[in-house]
Amino acid sequence: MNLHLLDATYELFRAYFGFPKRRAPDGREVGAVYGIIDTTLRLLRQDGVSHLAAATDAVIESFRNDLFEGYKTGEGVEPDLLQQFPLAEEALEIIGVTVWAMREFEADDAIATAALRWADDVDRVVILSPDKDLMQCVIDDRVVTYNRRARKQFDESGVVEKFGVLPTSIPDYLALVGDSADGVPGIRAWGPKSTSTLLARYVRIERIPDSAASWDVKVRGAARLSANLEASRPEALLYRTLTTLRRDVPLAESLEELEWGGVDRERYMDLCERLGFGRIRRRPHRWAADSAGRRT
Secondary structure: OEEEEEEHHHHHHHHHHHOOOOEOOOOOEOHHHHHHHHHHHHHHOOOOOOEEEEEEEOOOOOOHHHHOOOOOOOOOOOHHHHOOHHHHHHHHHHOOOEEEEEOOOOHHHHHHHHHHHHOOOOOEEEEEOOOHHHHHHOEOOOEEEEEOOOOEEEOHHHHHHHHOOOHHHHHHHHHHHOEHHHOEOOOOOOOHHHHHHHHHHHOOHHHOOOOHHHOOOOOOOHHHHHHHHHHOHHHHHHHHHHHOOOOOOOOOOOOHHHEOOOEOHHHHHHHHHHHOOOHHHHOOOOEHHHHHHHHO
């Protein structure tokens, strides 16, 4: 049995930019909601997808904004996209998917918590996201990430091949290199190659010796890199706090409750009526009532 964890924030952004725009009868833009219903129902048709949960950023801001003023906010995100988040969460719940709508934490924190909690209870945890942050959750080939768009899976060896560091060093890597998507600036002059070389050797930021003369690996511009890091070690450690996913998000469900039991027919038809969805009404391949009947 596999557990699939869906980065629904990413999926909603992908649907917003990848699906045609669509207006509900009341004038609201709902194309991204249509898209996430479509792609999730397709996912649920695939072999081995039996237990599924989705996490969203119900608000873009989180506790990390209290730690660092420059951390990402909802500024610049299209209002037509932001207003679809509650609808998307409702739609996912109606089609039978457990939804974790994050406010204090981020969607990635919920996924990281779930991956750690149930890694030993299933054959494999599959994190459905291309997000670099989530690669820190990878464990051997038992917890992997999967980029649905590129159809690319990353186990531990895949993470090392792509970034040059183990999954446990991904927060340090992002802290040094920076992550523009999250507003993490990184340390000046620290690029991917030098960072991966040093972290492959020292693993964590605090283990990198103060002086480049003490480094036992060769990197170009070592003196400059060392000077920049020494001038900004507190910032580097703060950035690592920002890029480290939390594993203590309170998730109420048991693993058994994540098993997909079908779509709520009545609520689904009402949703499609409200939002003006036509062809997708016929898309579900299992209704909750039918599933309950087969179990009894």
